[in-house]
Structure formats: C-alpha cells, structure tokens
Amino acid sequence: MIDFSRKILLCIAVLIGLVPVVAGGKKKVDDNTALKSKADYIFVEAMKQKEAGNIDSFYELLRHAHAVDSSNSAVSYYLGFSMLIKENAKQSDAEKGVDLMRRLYEKHPENFYEVFNYANMLQHIGKNKESLAAWERLATIYPTKIDVQGELADSYARNGDFRKAIASFDSIEEVLGPSREIYLRKISFYYQLKDTVGMLKEGYGLLRTAPQNADYNIFMGNVFQSIQETDSAEAYYDKAIKFAPDNGRAYLSKANIYMLRGDSVNYDKQIYNALTSQDLDVENKVEVLTDYIKQLFARRDTSERINRLFQVLLRQHPHEVAIHDLYSQYFVARDKYTEAAEQLGYVVDIDPSNAEYWKKLMMVNLMAEHYPEAIEAAEKSLEYNPDNFELYQYIGPAYYSIKEYDKALDVYDRCLARADSTDYELISNVEAGRGDVYYALSDTAKAFACYEKAIELNPTNVSVMNNYAYFLAVEGRDLDRAERMSAKAVNSAPDNPTFLDTYAWVYFKKGDYSLALAYIEYAIKNEKGESAELMEHYGDILFMNGRYDDAVVWWEKALKLNPDSEILNRKVKNKTYFNK
Numbered sequence: 001m002i003d004f005s006r007k008i009l010l011c012i013a014v015l016i017g018l019v020p021v022v023a024g025g026k027k028k029v030d031d032n033t034a035l036k037s038k039a040d041y042i043f044v045e046a047m048k049q050k051e052a053g054n055i056d057s058f059y060e061l062l063r064h065a066h067a068v069d070s071s072n073s074a075v076s077y078y079l080g081f082s083m084l085i086k087e088n089a090k091q092s093d094a095e096k097g098v099d100l101m102r103r104l105y106e107k108h109p110e111n112f113y114e115v116f117n118y119a120n121m122l123q124h125i126g127k128n129k130e131s132l133a134a135w136e137r138l139a140t141i142y143p144t145k146i147d148v149q150g151e152l153a154d155s156y157a158r159n160g161d162f163r164k165a166i167a168s169f170d171s172i173e174e175v176l177g178p179s180r181e182i183y184l185r186k187i188s189f190y191y192q193l194k195d196t197v198g199m200l201k202e203g204y205g206l207l208r209t210a211p212q213n214a215d216y217n218i219f220m221g222n223v224f225q226s227i228q229e230t231d232s233a234e235a236y237y238d239k240a241i242k243f244a245p246d247n248g249r250a251y252l253s254k255a256n257i258y259m260l261r262g263d264s265v266n267y268d269k270q271i272y273n274a275l276t277s278q279d280l281d282v283e284n285k286v287e288v289l290t291d292y293i294k295q296l297f298a299r300r301d302t303s304e305r306i307n308r309l310f311q312v313l314l315r316q317h318p319h320e321v322a323i324h325d326l327y328s329q330y331f332v333a334r335d336k337y338t339e340a341a342e343q344l345g346y347v348v349d350i351d352p353s354n355a356e357y358w359k360k361l362m363m364v365n366l367m368a369e370h371y372p373e374a375i376e377a378a379e380k381s382l383e384y385n386p387d388n389f390e391l392y393q394y395i396g397p398a399y400y401s402i403k404e405y406d407k408a409l410d411v412y413d414r415c416l417a418r419a420d421s422t423d424y425e426l427i428s429n430v431e432a433g434r435g436d437v438y439y440a441l442s443d444t445a446k447a448f449a450c451y452e453k454a455i456e457l458n459p460t461n462v463s464v465m466n467n468y469a470y471f472l473a474v475e476g477r478d479l480d481r482a483e484r485m486s487a488k489a490v491n492s493a494p495d496n497p498t499f500l501d502t503y504a505w506v507y508f509k510k511g512d513y514s515l516a517l518a519y520i521e522y523a524i525k526n527e528k529g530e531s532a533e534l535m536e537h538y539g540d541i542l543f544m545n546g547r548y549d550d551a552v553v554w555w556e557k558a559l560k561l562n563p564d565s566e567i568l569n570r571k572v573k574n575k576t577y578f579n580k
Contacts, residue, residue, distance in 0.1 A: 035068055035069050036069050036071075036072065038068050038069070039065045039066075039068040039069030039072050039075060040065075040072070042061055042064055042065035042068060043061075043062070043065045043072070043074065043075050043078075045061055046058050046061035046062050046065060046078075049061060058082070059079075059082050059086070062075060062078055062079040062082060063079060065079075066079050066100075073103040073104040073107050073108070074104060076100040076101070076103045076104065077100065077101050077103065077104035077105075077114060077118075079097075079100050080096070080097040080098060080099065080100025080101035080102075081097065081101055081117065081121070082097075083096060083097035083100070084097040084098065084101075084121050084124070084125070091125075094125045095125070097121070098118070098121055098122055098125065098127065098130075101114075101117075101118045101121060102118070104118075105118045105134065109137055109138070109141065110141055112138070112141075112142060112145075115134060115137070115138050116138065116147075116148070116151075118134055119131050119134035119135050119138065119151065119155075120151075122134060123155065123158070128155065128158045128159055129159065131155055131158075132152075132155040132156065132158075132159050135148065135151050135152040135155045136152065138152075139152045143171075144175070146172055146175060146176065149168050149169075149171050149172050150168075150172060152168050153165045153166075153168035153169050153172070153185070156168060157189060157192075162189040162190075162192050162193050163193070165185075165189050166186050166189050166190070166198075169182050169185055169186050169189075178205060178209060180206060180209065183202050183203075183205055183206035183209075184206070186198075186202045187199050187202045187203060187206070187223075190202060191226075196223070196226070196227045199223050199226075200223060203219060203220050203223050204220075206219065207220055212243045213243070214239075214240040214241075214243045214244035214247045214250060215240075215247075215249075217236045217237070217239045217240040217243065217250075218236070218237060218240045218247070218249055218250050218253055220236045221233040221234070221235075221236035221237045221240070221250075221253055222253060224236065225253070225256065225257065230257050230260065230261070233253070233257060234254060234257055237250050237253050237254045237257075238254075240253075241254075244279075246277045246278050246279050247277065247279055248273075248274040248275070248277035248278075248279055248280025248284070248285075249274075249280065251270045251271075251273040251274035251277065252270070252271075252274045252280075252288060254270045255267050255270035255271050255274065258270060268305065271288065271292050272309065274288060275288060275289060275292075275309055275312065275313060276312050276313075276316070278316075282317055282320050282322060282323065283322070285313060285317075285323075286322045286323060286326055289309060289310075289313070289326060290326060292306075292309075293306055293330055293333075297333070306330060310323070310327050310330070314327075319350055321347050321350050321351050321357075324343045324344070324346045324347045324350070325343070325344070325347055325357070325360075327343045328340040328341075328343035328344045328347070328360070328364065331343065332364060332367070337364045337365070337367040337368035337370075338368050338370070340364040340367075340368075341361060341364045341365050341368060341370065341373065344357060344360055344361040344364060345361065347360075347361075348361055348377075348380070352380075353384060354384075355381045355382075355384040355385040355388065356381075358377050358378070358380045358381030358384070359377075359378070359381045359388075359391065361373075361374075361377040362374045362375075362377035362378040362381065362391070362394060363394075365377060366394065366398060369401075371398045371399075371401045371402045372402065374394070374395075374398050375395055375398045375399065378391050378394055378395045378398070379395070382395075386418070387418060389415055389418070389419060389423075389426050392411055392412070392414065392415035392430070393415070393426075393429055393430070393433065395408075395411045396408045396411045396412050396415075396430075396433045396437075397433060397436075399411060400433070400436060400437055400440065403440070405437050405440055405441055408433070408437045409434065409437055412430050412433055412434050412437075415430050416430055424457040424458055425457075425458050425461075427457055428453075428454040428455075428457040428458035428461050428464065429454070429458075429461070429463075429464075431450045431451075431453045431454035431457065431464075432450065432451065432454040432461065432463065432464035432467065434446075434450045435447045435448070435449075435450030435451040435454065435464070435467070435468070436467060438450060439471055444471070444475065447471065448468070448471075448472075451464055451467065451468040451471075455468070462488055462489040462492045462493070462499070463489070465485035465486070465488055465489050466485070466486060466489040466498065466499050466502050468482075468485055469481075469482040469483070469485040469486040469489070469502055469503075469506060470482075470486075470502040470505060470506075472506075473502070473505050473506045473508075473509045474505075474509075476509055479506060479509055479510050482506045482509075483503075483506050483507075483510070486499070486502050486503045486506050487503065489502065489503075490503050490519075495526045496526070497523040497524075497526045497527040497528075497531075497534065498523075500519050500520070500522050500523035500526065501519075501520065501523045501531075501533070501534050501537060503519045504516045504517075504518075504519035504520035504523060504537065504541065505520075505537055507519065508537070508540065508541055508544070513541060513544045513545050514545065516541045516544075517541050517542070517545050520534075520537055520538050520541050521538075523538075524538055530557075530561055531561075532558040532559075532561035532562035532565070532568075533558075535554050535555075535557045535558035535561070536554070536555060536558040536562075536565075536567075536568060538554045539551040539552070539553075539554035539555040539558065539571070542554060552571075552572065555568055555571045555572050556572055559572055
C-alpha cells in the first residue's frame with residue numbers, strides 16, 4: 001500500500017516532468033491551431049515555474065492556459081490537481097478540481113500516474129464510490145501492479161465490500177507470498193464480516209510464519225476469546241507467556257478471561273503481573289491501572305493493594321508524570337488531599353511549565369485547607385497563564401480564608417484590570433468576592449455596594465444573593481429584600497445547606513421561629529460535613545422555639561468545633577439558667 005505522503009511525491013514527480021504526460025487528443029489543423037499552440041506554450045512555462053518553486057506563478061499560468069484552450073485535458077488535469085492541493089481549499093474548489101482532472105482520466109485511463117492521483121484525490125474529498133471505480137479500471141489495465149491492488153482492497157473496505165477486499169489481498173499474496181501485514185488486514189476484514197472461521201484460518205497462517213512469536217499467540221488467544229472459547233484462548237496466552245515471560249499484554253489478556261469468569265483473585269494476580277512487566281508502556285499501564293482502580297472502588301475494596309501497585313510502578317518509572325497524576329487522583333477519590341498534594345508536588349517538579357498541573361495542586365490544597373500552599377500554586381500557574389481568570393477567583397477566597405484581606409483585594413483588582421469589560425459573569429463574581437472582603441473589614445457600605453453591583457451585572461448570581469441576604473439579616477436591615485434574595489437562592493438549589501441556613505436565619509431575624517426551625521432542620525439534614533455556624537444557628541432557633549435542652553446540645557456541638565467563640569462559651573455556661 002502507498003501512504004498519502006508517497007502519493008503526493010508521485011504527484012509532484014508528475015508535475016515536474018519525471019513522468020510522461022499525454023496531452024489533449026489528436027490536433028486538427030483548423031482555425032484553433034494557434035490557440036492550442038499558445039496553450040501548450042503557456043503550459044510548458046507553467047511547468048518551468050513549478051520546477052523553480054514558484055507555485056503561485058505555476059497556478060496562474062495554468063489558469064491562463066486553460067482559459068486559452070479549455071479542451072486541453074493535460075492542462076485541465078494539472079489545474080484541477082493544483083486546486084485540490086492548495087492550502088485551505090474550499091469544498092467547491094475541490095469539486096471543480098476533480099471535475100477538471102476527470103477529463104484526462106476519461107480520455108486516457110491508461111495513464112498510470114495521472115489516474116492513480118485522480119483516484120486518490122477522489123478518495124481524499126470523500127467520493128469513495130467514484131474512487132473505487134477508478135481503482136477498478138486501473139487494476140484491470142495493470143493487474144500486476146501491487147500498489148494498485150492494495151489501494152483497490154482499501155477502497156473496497158471503505159465501501160463496505162470486505163469480501164472483495166480480501167480477494168484483492170489474495171491476489172497480492174499470490175505475487176508477494178504470505179506476510180504479517182496481509183494476514184492482519186485480512187483478519188480485520190473477516191472480523192468486520194463476523195466470519196470467525198476466516199479469522200481463525202488467517203490467524204493460523206500468521207502463527208505458522210513464527211510459532212514462537214508471543215504477539216501472534218496473543219492474537220490467536222484474542223480471536224478465540226472473541227468467540228467465547230476461553231479455554232483455547234488461555235492456552236495461547238500461556239504460550240505467549242512461556243515465549244516472552246515479561247509480555248504485559250499476555251497477562252492483560254489472561255486477566256480479561258478471569259474477569260469474565262468472576263475469578264477476582266486470579267484477575268488481580270494477572271493485573272499485577274501486567275503492571276509490573278517491563279515491556280508494557282507507561283501509557284498502557286496508566287490506562288490499565290485506571291480501570292483496575294475503578295473496579296476495586298465498585299467492589300468497595302479499600303485494601304492497600306492499589307498503593308502497593310503505585311509504589312511498584314513509581315520504582316520502575318519515578319519520573320513519569322502520568323503515574324504521579326493518577327496517584328493524586330486516587331488520593332482525591334479517597335479524600336486524602338494532603339497525599340494528593342504530595343504527588344502533584346512531584347508532578348510540578350518534573351513539568352513546571354504546565355499550568356494545568358499547578359492548578360490541580362492549588363485545588364487539592366484548597367480541599368485540604370492548606371491555603372498558603374494553594375495560593376503559591378495558583379500564583380505559579382498564573383505565571384504561565386496570566387489570563388486564566390478562574391484562578392483569580394480561587395486565589396481571592398484563599399487569601400480571604402487566611403484573613404489577608406489586602407492581598408485578596410489586590411488579586412481581585414488584578415483580575416478586573418485584565419478582564420474583558422463585557423464578561424459580566426466574571427466581573428459579577430469578582431465584585432461579590434470584594435464584597436465579602438469589605439464585610440470582613442467591617443466596611444458594610446462598600447460591601448453592600450459591591451453586592452449591588454454584582455447582582456446588577458448578573459441578576460442570576462444566586463451565590464451573591466445568598467451572601468448579601470445573610471449579611472443583611474445579621475445587620476437586621478431590609479429583611480424583606482433579604483427574604484426575597486434568599487428565596488431565589490434556595491429555589492435554585494433546594495438542598496444546598498448554606499442557602500437553607502441563610503433562609504432560616506432571615507426568618508429567625510424576622511421573628512418567624514417556626515419557619516426558621518423548618519428550614520434549619522432541612523439544612524442540618526443536608527449538611528455533609530460539620531459546620532459550627534450551622535450548629536449554633538440551630539441551637540439559637542431551637543431556643544427561640546422553647547426547646548432549651550436541645551438548644552444547649554447543639555451549642556455544645558458547635559463549641560467543640562469552635563472552642564474560641566466567646567458567645568458560644570457564654571451560651572453553654574448559662575445552660576442552667578436557660579433550663580430554669
């Protein structure tokens with residue numbers, strides 16, 4: 001078979017005159033003789049420009065020659081070919097190009113190179129049926145040309161006629177003799193036909209060429225496995241392992257058999273053998289390990305076998321980013337964010353220019369509440385990708401979390417300076433972040449101004465509505481508006497415990513303690529972790545509903561999470577008074 005690069009070289013060979021060209025039909029001595037001679041002359045000049053590398057001049061001269069004598073099939077052919085190989089050629093130009101090339105094909109189907117290129121160009125623009133007709137015609141004229149038979153076989157396959165594709169490869173085999181490539185291609189066609197008898201026949205032929213070739217034995221095993229004859233498949237895999245004990249693909253294939261049998265013990269053993277083999281490349285190892293981890297998670301297997309496998313792989317490939325990255329993902333899935341950050345630390349040491357890995361490192365540090373480390377990773381990522389505005393929106397809250405409010409405001413200012421002024425969603429989020437910082441600085445005027453601007457820019461930003469509503473409730477200001485904003489947030493995410501807590505607190509501040517209790521209890525039910533603020537609110541609402549003992553219980557829970565709270569300490573110390 002001829003790959004496309006070789007095809008193009010053949011085409012170029014034709015263009016520079018290495019291959020004889022048959023020009024238009026027999027000339028008649030008539031009034032058009034002068035025009036035809038002129039067109040021939042321009043064509044020769046065009047070919048000279050091609051040889052000199054002046055492609056634009058070559059193309060323009062061809063156009064001129066065609067305008068002078070459009071009946072010249074050689075000129076039409078090269079003009080059409082030039083249109084097809086032009087950079088950024090439009091589909092309409094491609095269609096016109098093959099139409100021009102067709103003129104020479106119809107007049108001179110025996111012109112091997114021109115027809116060869118014409119058939120390829122038809123295939124290149126998706127005209128598979130026309131391409132097949134051209135290959136069939138060329139194969140009839142040149143039955144011993146192996147390249148033509150190979151192209152014809154591929155063309156049959158593209159048109160779904162796999163039987164004829166096999167027959168074409170049989171013709172090639174008669175000339176060249178058996179070969180690995182021919183066997184594999186024929187097997188692939190039999191596979192498309194779901195002809196297991198044909199697959200096995202060609203598989204045995206392939207194996208006869210090298211009986212101790214591990215890959216060929218694996219292939220035979222795969223054929224038997226595809227027809228569910230697992231015992232025969234396993235026998236061939238065992239042969240492959242005997243001939244090549246470190247062949248990871250053989251162990252993987254055996255693992256599939258054990259998985260089908262439900263034999264998890266032997267499945268694990270084969271996966272381990274595959275992953276520790278030397279000849280399985282890293283990409284395949286990562287893919288196998290990813291699937292293996294998914295299966296163990298599905299089986300709720302929390303054993304240390306995965307850790308052991310990672311340690312083995314990292315001893316083999318200590319500097320492979322993909323393995324460290326996958327290891328970090330495994331730790332994230334197990335909520336072990338510190339360990340995940342450690343693996344990503346190795347990744348950024350190996351590949352420090354990859355902004356995406358710095359971003360991942362930032363994220364796992366945020367999950368671990370390692371805010372300084374998260375900020376450092378985000379700033380590094382920004383060095384490589386300064387316009388990644390998502391990062392600014394993470395760094396600001398990280399500075400906020402460690403109470404470095406000036407730095408948080410600086411980050412938000414940097415983001416606004418680079419942002420597109422029409423990106424209202426981004427600017428709304430930044431203004432909301434600025435509002436949170438100003439409120440923490442006790443500057444409620446600036447905080448509320450930022451919230452107003454954020455909502456004006458993005459009226460659907462329910463997160464800022466929630467925060468704004470909560471702080472209005474804390475301040476005891478405009479509680480009706482706070483209720484409306486909080487209601488929108490809860491409607492957008494009815495199970496969000498943060499939104500529910502705000503809604504409950506607004507009703508608490510309005511004195512509607514029964515509604516407040518209903519919403520705070522739903523918030524407690526949906527809270528996945530432990531929140532001292534939520535527990536304290538629950539205690540306060542219980543207290544105002546006359547449930548004093550229950551209130552103290554929740555205050556005590558909140559105090560364990562926030563032992564430095566003076567207010568909580570006072571509430572808990574006064575529990576005897578409350579009980580009375």
